[in-house]
Amino acid sequence: MPDVLLGWDEHLDAAWQELGEPGAHGTPGRVSRIDRGWSTILRRATDVEPLRVRNIGADVAVGDWVVVDEAIERVAHVIGRRSAFVRRASHEGDRAEADVLAANIDVVFLVHALTAPPNQRRLERELVLAFDSGAQPEIVLTKPDVADDIETTVAELRAVAAGVPVHIASGITGVGLEPIRAAAVGGRTLAFFGASGVGKSTLVNSLIGRQEMATSEVRKHDQRGRHTTVATQLLPLADGGWLIDTPGFRAVSLWLSGRGIERAFIDVFDLMDDCRFRDCKHDQEPGCAVRAAITAGELDPLRFASLRRLVAEEAALEEEQARRQRIADRRKGGREPLDDDPDVE
Incomplete structure (x- = not known):
């Protein structure tokens, strides 16, 4: 067994x-x-x-x-996975290829540093992937011991957090680590994702109780760091459970979404339900609840524009997948695509 x-x-x-x-x-x-x-x-x-x-x-x-x-x-x-954090492969030349960063995970922690300007657009993308993973998404904000104006940064990130838990934790002082450790109770697996320099390796070392992951200084002028985690690893936690640490990554490219976009933008989709017309395009239509919320200052227009970009990105990805499947089906049937075939680039 x-x-x-x-x-x-x-x-x-x-x-x-x-x-x-x-x-x-x-x-x-x-x-x-x-x-x-x-x-x-x-x-x-x-x-x-x-x-x-x-x-x-x-x-x-x-x-x-x-x-x-x-x-x-x-x-x-x-063995068939029960969850997986998947993004679109970012390597040059890969077209619509899945990049599975971690599998069979229970909680996905999205790590951002309080020392850097809050990046709402990145967090929105990460939340889409986290919701689609099948694991429970949570957010960890690091470096509170060296950050200025913490309240403003936390407020800006909470505004796009779609109601998921937000933790403030330091791998240096140990503040805020207990709720993260508690998430692993019962042999559960935690996974940590974030950009380079957000303090992920320091956090991981504190959680596992030893200096397993190398750490490095960040640049003072932009608070960015080098990739100190060079390979994704499954590590045992000191009090039971497991932790998957991943190298920092810049590109947060969507993969085929289930309901990730809807769940990450639940506030906007709730507004859409109140539009007068079911097929409202949220542009010039009368009775548009989305436009009314933007005019009233209740919805950030940048958040709505972000949603539209992600929906368009997902649609383009789905079309790319469908095109490649059509080509594969033709070849499987012994028919090579013609030079003027619209599916052939």
């Missing part, structure tokens, strides 16, 4: 049974790190000699539960 202390649960057990309960060399085990096509796999929470196998032909992310082959050379099966 896979180790429940490693995060195994009823959902994973059901997905494993659907595969016929494959197992080899003590797996299913959990992926704790990925390096250039190699997975490090823990078979027990106390495993001191994890397996290291290739990811050939397998879509694997840190946090996944996998079964290795009999030769202990590669990942043979990936």
Whole structure:
């Protein structure tokens, strides 16, 4: 039986049974790190000699539960995920490819530094991805011990937080860490995402009780830092539970959304329900509740413009996916796309 202390649960057990309960060399085990096509796999929470196998032909992310082959050379099966934080791959040349940053997570912590100007637009994007992940989103604001005008920054970020919990915590002083630790009670898995220099590594070191992640100074003129976390890792918390730390990333590109946009902009969608016309475009139509809220100063026009951009981005992504599927279907049927085919660039 896979180790429940490693995060195994009823959902994973059901997905494993659907595969016929494959197992080899003590797996299913959990992926704790990925390096250039190699997975490090823990078979027990106390495993001191994890397996290291290739990811050939397998879509694997840190946090996944996998079964290795009999030769202990590669990942043979990936157990169905119960949650995953996914963005669009940002590498040049990738078109509409998913980038799974962490899998089988319970709480997603979106980390922002109080020392930097509040970035509402980034937080909105992160919240869309977090809501779509299937995990519970929460926000952590770091560096309160060295920040100025904390109240203003917190207020601006809360304004777009869609009602999710907001924590103020310091990895240096330890202030505010207890609610974060409590989220891992019962062997749950926490995941931390944020830009470089927001204090994520310092926070992680405090939570796991040791200096596991390297830290670096941020630049004084813009409070930006270098990527001190170089690989995504699954780490044990001192009081039980698990933590997935990820390298800081700049691009927060949407992947195919479920209800993430609606949940991240619930205040705007609630206003839309009050529009006089069901097909209101929120432009010049009479009785538009959205425009009325903007005029009254109750809705920031920048937030509404952000929503429109994200909806358009998602629509373009869906069309790209559909176009690629049409090409694949033609090739599968033995028909190569013609040069003047609108689906071919």
